[in-house]
Each structure stands twice: as C-alpha cells, then as structure tokens.
Amino acid sequence: xxSTLSKxxxxxxxxxxxxxxxxxxxxxxxxLFLPQEQAHLQFNAYSHFLAxxxxxxxxxxxxxxxxxxHALDGLIxxxxxxxxxxxxxxxxxxxxxxxxxxNMGILGTLILIFLVIxxxxxxxxxxxxxxxxxxxxxxxxxxLVIAVFQQWWYVLIYVLSMAAxxxxxxxxxxxxxxxxxLYHPKxxxxxxxxxxxxxxxxxxGFALMPIYIFFTVK
Amino acid sequence: MDLHLKIWRQKDRNAAGKLETYTLTDLNPHxxxxxxxxxxxxxxxxxxxEPVEFDHDCREGICGQCGMMINGIxxxxxxxxxxxxxxxxxxxxxxxxxxxxxxSAAFLVKKDLKVDRSAFDRIISSGGxxxxxxxxxxxxTVIPISHELAESAFDSAACIGCGACVxxxxxxxxxxxxxxxxxxxxxxPQGKEERSQRVLHMVKQMDKESFGHCSNTEACEVECPQGxxxxxxxxxNFEYNKxxxxxxx
Numbered sequence: 087x088x089s090t091l092s093k094x095x096x097x098x099x100x101x102x103x104x105x106x107x108x109x110x111x112x113x114x115x116x117x118l119f120l121p122q123e124q125a126h127l128q129f130n131a132y133s134h135f136l137a138x139x140x141x142x143x144x145x146x147x148x149x150x151x152x153x154x155x156h157a158l159d160g161l162i163x164x165x166x167x168x169x170x171x172x173x174x175x176x177x178x179x180x181x182x183x184x185x186x187x188x189n190m191g192i193l194g195t196l197i198l199i200f201l202v203i204x205x206x207x208x209x210x211x212x213x214x215x216x217x218x219x220x221x222x223x224x225x226x227x228x229x230l231v232i233a234v235f236q237q238w239w240y241v242l243i244y245v246l247s248m249a250a251x252x253x254x255x256x257x258x259x260x261x262x263x264x265x266x267x268l269y270h271p272k273x274x275x276x277x278x279x280x281x282x283x284x285x286x287x288x289x290x291g292f293a294l295m296p297i298y299i300f301f302t303v304k
Numbered sequence: 305m306d307l308h309l310k311i312w313r314q315k316d317r318n319a320a321g322k323l324e325t326y327t328l329t330d331l332n333p334h335x336x337x338x339x340x341x342x343x344x345x346x347x348x349x350x351x352x353x354e355p356v357e358f359d360h361d362c363r364e365g366i367c368g369q370c371g372m373m374i375n376g377i378x379x380x381x382x383x384x385x386x387x388x389x390x391x392x393x394x395x396x397x398x399x400x401x402x403x404x405x406x407x408s409a410a411f412l413v414k415k416d417l418k419v420d421r422s423a424f425d426r427i428i429s430s431g432g433x434x435x436x437x438x439x440x441x442x443x444x445t446v447i448p449i450s451h452e453l454a455e456s457a458f459d460s461a462a463c464i465g466c467g468a469c470v471x472x473x474x475x476x477x478x479x480x481x482x483x484x485x486x487x488x489x490x491x492x493p494q495g496k497e498e499r500s501q502r503v504l505h506m507v508k509q510m511d512k513e514s515f516g517h518c519s520n521t522e523a524c525e526v527e528c529p530q531g532x533x534x535x536x537x538x539x540x541n542f543e544y545n546k547x548x549x550x551x552x553x
Contacts, residue, residue: 089507089511089544090477090507090510090515090517091507091540091545094517094518094541095541163517166516166517167476167477167516167519169409169514169516170408170409170475170477170514170516171408171474171476171516172406172407172408172409172411172471173407174373174376174404174407175310175312175323175402176375176404178375178377179376179378179523179527181526182472182522182527183521183523187520187521187522188474188519188521261519264534264537264541265520265541266541266542267539267541267542267543267544267545267546268538268542269535269536269542271535
C-alpha cells in the first residue's frame with residue numbers, strides 16, 4: 087500500500103498534469119475570440135487536427151487516466167482524513183487556514199460534476215454524436231459551442247465552475263510544489279506567486295469564453 | 305475576574321465524555337491558565353469532587369507537556385504560545401471558555417484533558433536518532449558546522465512535541481512533527497549518514513499510528529507554539545522522495 091506521502095505524490099503528479107493540460111486547452115480555445123468567420127473554420131480545423139493526431143490520442147488517454155486517478159486518490163485521501171481528524175464541540179481552527187485549502191474535496195467534486203456536463207456538451211457529441219460538417223468538411227464543433235453558450239444557464243454553470251477551478255488551482259499548485267519537496271524559502275515564494283497568477287489567468291480566461299460568445303456571437 | 309468554564313470530563317479512555325460547566329469568581333487576571341485550573345481543582349477537591357486531570361510539567365513553555373483546545377483553538381487565542389504561557393488577561397471578565405483535550409485518531413483521551421501522545425514517541429524511536437559509537441566526547445571542532453546551518457537545524461529541533469499541530473490539523477496529520485525531526489537531523493553532518501532509512505522508517509511509523517495526510521493548509525505552523533515552519537514538511541517530502549527513488553531493494 088502507498089504511504090500517505092506517496093498518495094499525495096500521486097495527487098500531485100496527476101494534478102500538475104491536469105493543470106498543464108488546462109494551459110494547452112486554454113491556448114487552443116483562444117481561437118474562439120477571433121472574428122466569427124475566421125474562428126469558425128480555424129477552430130474546426132484545429133479540432134480535426136487534434137482528433138486525428140496519434141500523439142494527441144496518447145495524451146488524451148493519459149488525461150482520462152489522470153482525471154480518474156486524481157478523483158479516486160482524492161476520495162481515498164479525504165475518507166482517511168475524515169477518520170483521522172478530530173471533531174470538537176467548540177471549533178475555531180478555521181482561523182489558521184484558508185477555506186479553499188480545507189475544502190479541496192468539495193471544490194474537486196464541483197469540478198468533476200462540471201466535467202461531466204462539459205464532456206457531455208462537446209466531447210461526447212464530437213466523438214459519438216453526429217455533428218454537422220462545416221464548408222471544409224470538418225465536424226462543426228464551433229456551431230456546437232455557440233449553440234450551448236446561447237443559453238444563459240450554461241454560461242452561468244461554466245463561469246461558476248471556473249471560480250471553483252480557480253480556488254482549486256490556487257491551493258493545488260501550491261500544495262503540489264510542497265509535495266514535490268521544494269523547500270527553499272525564496273523559490274517557494276516565487277512558485278506560490280506564479281501558481282496564483284496561473285490559476286487566475288487560466289480560470290478567468292476560460293470564464294470569459296462563454297461570456298464573450300453569449301454577448302457577441304449570434 | 306469571573307469566568308465560566310465548560311470543561312471536557314471523561315472518566316477513562318472508553319467512557320463517553322461531555323462538557324461540564326463550572327464558574328470561578330475573583331480570579332487574578334495575571335494568573336496563568338493552568339493556575340486557574342489549579343484553583344478550580346482545589347475547589348473541586350474541597351467539595352469532594354474529582355479534580356480535572358490535565359497534562360503539565362515545566363510551566364515555562366518549553367517542555368511540550370501542556371496543551372488543550374481553548375475555545376476551539378490549540379493552546380488558546382495567543383499565537384505561538386503554549387497553554388501554560390497563556391494568562392487570564394487574554395480573556396474578558398465573565399467570559400465563557402470551552403476547554404477540550406487535543407484530539408485525533410492517534411491521540412486518544414486518557415482522562416478529562418489528558419491525552420495519550422505516545423504515538424509521537426514511537427515515531428521518534430523508529431528513526432529519530434543517530435547510531436554512533438559512544439565513547440569519549442569528540443572535540444567540538446572535529447566536524448565543522450557553520451553557524452547558519454546550526455541555527456537552521458535548531459529551528460527544526462525547537463519542536464517540543466506538544467501535539468498542537470495534530471490537534472489543529474483537520475486531518476489529524478503529524479506531518480509537521482515528523483518533518484521537524486527529519487529535517488533537524490538531515491541538516492547536520494552527523495545525521496546525514498542515515499537520512500534515507502530514517503525518513504522511510506519514520507514516515508512508515510507515522511502512517512501506522514493512524515495520523516492523516518498533510519493537506520498543506522498550513523494551519524499547523526500558525527498554531528505551533530514554536531512556529532515550526534511548514535517548509536519542514538516540504539523538506540520531509542524531498543527526503544522521502546529521494547530515499548524512495550534511490551532505494552536499492
């Protein structure tokens with residue numbers, strides 16, 4: 087059986103991979119901000135390229151495995167922690183830490199629920215459904231994206247989920263660096279700042295996509 | 305000053321405990337928290353009742369024996385202070401104070417506010433030592449150690465093992481305690497020799513004692529009477545990862 091430290095290491099490695107994946111996903115999705123005509127064809131061509139690339143296919147399996155391992159390991163860790171931690175009649179321990187650091191399990195569950203919705207919205211339809219084709223013959227993912235983000239409640243779900251993602255990343259990246267064993271005070275401080283900046287940029291950027299589409303693209 | 309106390313009373317390890325209410329009057333605000341409990345106990349004994357049992361020893365903030373949850377905070381409202389160094393002037397007249405024992409799955413209540421922290425001792429026995437031949441004391445200059453290194457090792461060695469980190473941690477994790485011991489020895493030349501097996505053994509024992517995982521919430525450092533840095537935990541992770549990676553069998 088893995089030690090408590092090794093279980094955290096699994097959390098750290100899968101988490102860092104997922105956080106890195108977000109950057110690639112984010113950079114690709116920036117195409118949605120292009121003028122509509124250009125965005126339409128370019129985004130579909132990009133999706134087609136990714137779907138047909140063997141390297142991307144391998145990475146996608148690593149991605150699915152990481153999501154499952156991260157969630158399962160997180161569940162195991164949380165259950166164990168629930169058992170080993172104490173319950174007090176009068177409890178003000180919260181003054182010493184941030185709420186999002188104490189509730190990574192809840193934030194993670196929210197993100198997992200979001201992922202189910204997100205996969206169902208796009209991934210499932212693209213892979214197993216029958217999406218329309220664009221004028222170049224690529225599957226028209228762009229139209230799907232636009233259709234989903236015409237509905238205000240989807241925009242709201244996406245934006246709120248990105249807020250949960252932001253807090254999850256702020257603690258997660260910082261915690262992962264600890265688990266990796268970086269103990270030099272100067273670099274720990276720098277990594278913390280970079281981690282927070284990364285979390286804010288990624289989640290705000292993702293949140294702006296549905297908002298931008300809702301208000302500008304018809 | 306007058307104080308209302310709600311104190312955790314528990315007959316023994318297996319009994320169910322509950323909070324009992326007591327009121328003390330005419331207390332001196334400069335009294336220490338433990339002196340206040342002594343006063344209560346004198347009154348209880350006078351009335352033929354069982355005194356409240358609690359751990360204490362030096363009452364100077366250095367032995368790590370005392371420790372209780374005071375109004376839901378380990379060692380009470382002051383930061384980086386042991387329970388014995390807390391005084392009634394930190395509270396207001398007529399305050400109600402809830403006092404509970406330090407708890408976790410690995411810290412069982414023996415009686416009232418007294419807690420079995422022998423899990424810490426077993427972690428130390430599993431690797432918190434240096435196997436050297438004893439004999440004549442070596443000359444102090446035989447192994448040169450810089451002032452900075454000695455200070456840095458002492459920052460970790462300053463841990464008094466009171467258990468506030470475990471009691472404060474939502475997971476009941478002993479990461480800060482174990483990490484402080486590992487770091488203290490990994491920094492010094494005498495301790496470097498056995499650093500790999502030490503970290504593996506101590507982490508194994510820590511897990512055996514049913515302490516939880518470290519979630520890096522950093523609450524332990526905030527409530528630690530000695531202000532032991534959470535970077536010790538990062539250092540433990542580094543030592544552990546390295547030892548595990550290079551393990552030969």
